Amino acid sequence: MSLSRAPRRTLFAVGVLTAALALSACSDGDGGTSGGGGTNFVTNKGGISTAPKGQRATPGELAGETLEGERLDVADLKGKVVVLNAWGSWCGPCRAEAPHFAKVAADLKGKGVEFVGLNTRDANKQQALTFEEDYKVPYPSLYDPAGKLILFGFPKGTLSLQGIPSTxxxxxxxxxxxRALLALDEKKLRSMIDPLLEEK
Structure with missing residues (x-):
């Protein structure tokens, strides 16, 4: 009996995520949440939330197949600053921020920063691959059409990916x-990365 309930719970959770993503997808406002409910993060006026060192959560497993069909595990990138961007080829704000992500990723290549996309809600890989080609995205993206990595990769109450785009x-x-729950330009993206590069 427990075996039949587990898949139902998973399907329900994925359904809840899909509904949540549908409600919050493609937001380009400057909104965000501040600390509360036992969280230790603060959101600035630009919609970027941060957690102080020593009070940061560890994500769950963020691993799977990339759009190119290769295996990728974000845990293998430990030792570097890692930028995770949730996006979809159908999302207007994702298209707006893509050139900024491509530029910063190229500028910081070999400087202790890795970028990983989390492509979600694209019906097939080809749409996403075309997006990456059009915007010259120089880094891999995990293919997550149902949003399972977004749902299960971040513990409740942490700075989690919510909506599309989010970083x-x-x-x-x-x-x-x-974390940012909005489309980012180069300045805002660098403001999230630079302080972490300076940490010892």
Whole structure:
């Protein structure tokens, strides 16, 4: 009996995520949430939330197949600052921020920063691959059409990915240090990365 309930719970959770993403998808406002409900993060006026060192959560498993069919595990990138960006080819604000992400990723290549996309709600890989080609995206994206990585990869009450686009930055220890729930330009993206590069 428990075996039949587990898949139902998973389907329900994925359904809840899909509904939540549908409600919050493609938001380009400057909104965000501040600390509360036992959280230790603060959101500035630009919609970027941060957690102080020593009070950062560890994400769950963020691993799977990339759009190119290769295996990728974000845990293997520990020791570097990791930028995780949830996006979809159908999302207007994702298209607006894509050139900024491509530029910053190229500028910081070999400087202790890795970018990983989390492609979600694209019906097939080809749409997403065309998006990456059009915007010259130089980094891999995990293919997550049902949003399972977004749902299960971040503990409740942490700086989690919510909606599309949204971005989380992990510190060198692999912990969740910053989050933005809006489309980012180069300046805002760098403001999330630079302080973490300077941490010892």
């Amino acid at each position: 989380v930055v992990l510190d060198k220890e692999g912990k969740i240090a910053a």
